[in-house]
Amino acid sequence: MNLWVVFLTGLTVGGLTCLAVQGGLLASIITEREKENLGKKKHKKETLIPTFAFLIAKLGAYIILGFVLGLLGQTLSLSDKFASYMQMAAGFYVLAIALNLLDVHPIFRYAVIQPPKFLTRKVRDTSKSKELFAPALLGAMTIFIPCGTTLAMEALAISSGSPFAGALIMGAFVLGTVPLFIALGYVTIAIGHSFKAQFLKYAAYALIYLGVTSVNASLVSLGSSFTLQNLSDVLPKVTIGNPKPTTLTTAPVVDGVQTAEIGVYGNGYRPNYIRLKANQPARINLVVKGNLGCTSFFRIPELGISKNLVDTGSDIIEFTPKRVGKMTFTCSMGMYTGVIEVI
Amino acid sequence: MNLIKKRILIEDMHCTSCGMLIDGELEELEGVKSSTTNYAKAVCEVEFEEGVVSIEEIITKVKETGYKARLF
Numbered sequence: 001m002n003l004w005v006v007f008l009t010g011l012t013v014g015g016l017t018c019l020a021v022q023g024g025l026l027a028s029i030i031t032e033r034e035k036e037n038l039g040k041k042k043h044k045k046e047t048l049i050p051t052f053a054f055l056i057a058k059l060g061a062y063i064i065l066g067f068v069l070g071l072l073g074q075t076l077s078l079s080d081k082f083a084s085y086m087q088m089a090a091g092f093y094v095l096a097i098a099l100n101l102l103d104v105h106p107i108f109r110y111a112v113i114q115p116p117k118f119l120t121r122k123v124r125d126t127s128k129s130k131e132l133f134a135p136a137l138l139g140a141m142t143i144f145i146p147c148g149t150t151l152a153m154e155a156l157a158i159s160s161g162s163p164f165a166g167a168l169i170m171g172a173f174v175l176g177t178v179p180l181f182i183a184l185g186y187v188t189i190a191i192g193h194s195f196k197a198q199f200l201k202y203a204a205y206a207l208i209y210l211g212v213t214s215v216n217a218s219l220v221s222l223g224s225s226f227t228l229q230n231l232s233d234v235l236p237k238v239t240i241g242n243p244k245p246t247t248l249t250t251a252p253v254v255d256g257v258q259t260a261e262i263g264v265y266g267n268g269y270r271p272n273y274i275r276l277k278a279n280q281p282a283r284i285n286l287v288v289k290g291n292l293g294c295t296s297f298f299r300i301p302e303l304g305i306s307k308n309l310v311d312t313g314s315d316i317i318e319f320t321p322k323r324v325g326k327m328t329f330t331c332s333m334g335m336y337t338g339v340i341e342v343i
Numbered sequence: 344m345n346l347i348k349k350r351i352l353i354e355d356m357h358c359t360s361c362g363m364l365i366d367g368e369l370e371e372l373e374g375v376k377s378s379t380t381n382y383a384k385a386v387c388e389v390e391f392e393e394g395v396v397s398i399e400e401i402i403t404k405v406k407e408t409g410y411k412a413r414l415f
Binding site for chain 1: 357359360361362363364366367379381382383384385
């Protein structure tokens with residue numbers, strides 16, 4: 001998962017859409033408390049502490065929410081195939097939200113789920129509270145009033161199929177919203193619509209990227225030939241500088257078995273392109289190098305091979321390639337890929 | 344008491360929370376019994392007491408909140 005893009009989305013859109021409302025609610029709490037303090041003859045204006053209490057509680061609530069959503073995804077992922085379809089659905093959902101931000105067609109407004117009225121009323125009531133913990137409570141309660149982008153992130157958290165990945169996604173997103181919140185405080189409500197629209201566009205692009213990679217990753221794990229990797233194969237290539245050769249030419253044959261070695265890293269496979277002869281037994285030695293994330297799960301969808309790799313050392317997979325052409329190998333989420341070319 | 348229901352078309356909402364904001368502002372107006380804004384339909388359904396508050400005042404309030412509004 002591209003946590004940086006998630007963070008960036010928070011930095012752009014999360015900083016503004018939800019904020020216009022959440023900032024307004026926080027402002028109302030601060031005003032209520034100021035009235036209280038005035039009564040007690042405390043004239044010091046307190047905005048920093050409530051703002052931080054609000055943000056920290058919000059971050060905590062979203063991390064927990066992400067964990068729960070990831071857990072839900074994990075429970076729902078009854079099979080690899082189902083998990084891939086879930087990832088695809090999440091990708092399309094994210095795209096729908098992006099198209100809504102870009103105001104492409106009013107139909108996409110329906111992608112944004114509206115929270116039930118009793119919840120929004122509760123959030124509003126909290127914003128009128130004078131309690132000491134009201135800012136923190138409000139921060140935590142913002143999970144009940146998600147904007148479209150937040151919903152998109154939640155969909156990604158579910159499709160991650162892992163509680164920790166879910167928590168990371170939501171955490172990165174909310175963390176991204178923090179700087180703008182602090183910088184602009186709760187005055188964001190005063191920001192003009194045209195400025196907002198401009199900002200939303202950037203967020204929409206980030207969402208399109210997330211949506212497309214998610215759909216593409218699901219296609220890779222489903223073994224589809226219509227993936228971005230394959231598409232880039234047929235497009236003319238421009239190489240800048242000195243690209244690292246990762247190609248391993250025809251694998252050497254040991255005792256009648258063609259043998260290749262692939263290094264498995266936390267961020268991909270090296271080499272990520274190997275060439276095998278058809279109709280001859282092949283053995284691939286997967287050497288684990290360093291800490292693995294989603295690469296700890298190795299799959300060749302076309303052959304129905306999926307293997308959970310050991311933490312250290314190496315794992316072996318054996319098969320006899322039959323069909324001449326290219327097939328993809330991938331990690332569990334379809335984020336890191338490589339190609340086996342059968343000749 | 345003469346309660347009437349009217350629908351207002353609202354533009355420029357970014358997300359469902361804007362609806363919440365509008366409902367909050369309207370329900371604070373004296374005479375407004377309830378306000379339900381639907382983001383997807385961009386419509387606000389407001390129930391108010393005629394004579395206490397007018398639909399013009401309600402629309403003005405929505406505009407003050409920062410959105411474009413007109414009678415449906």
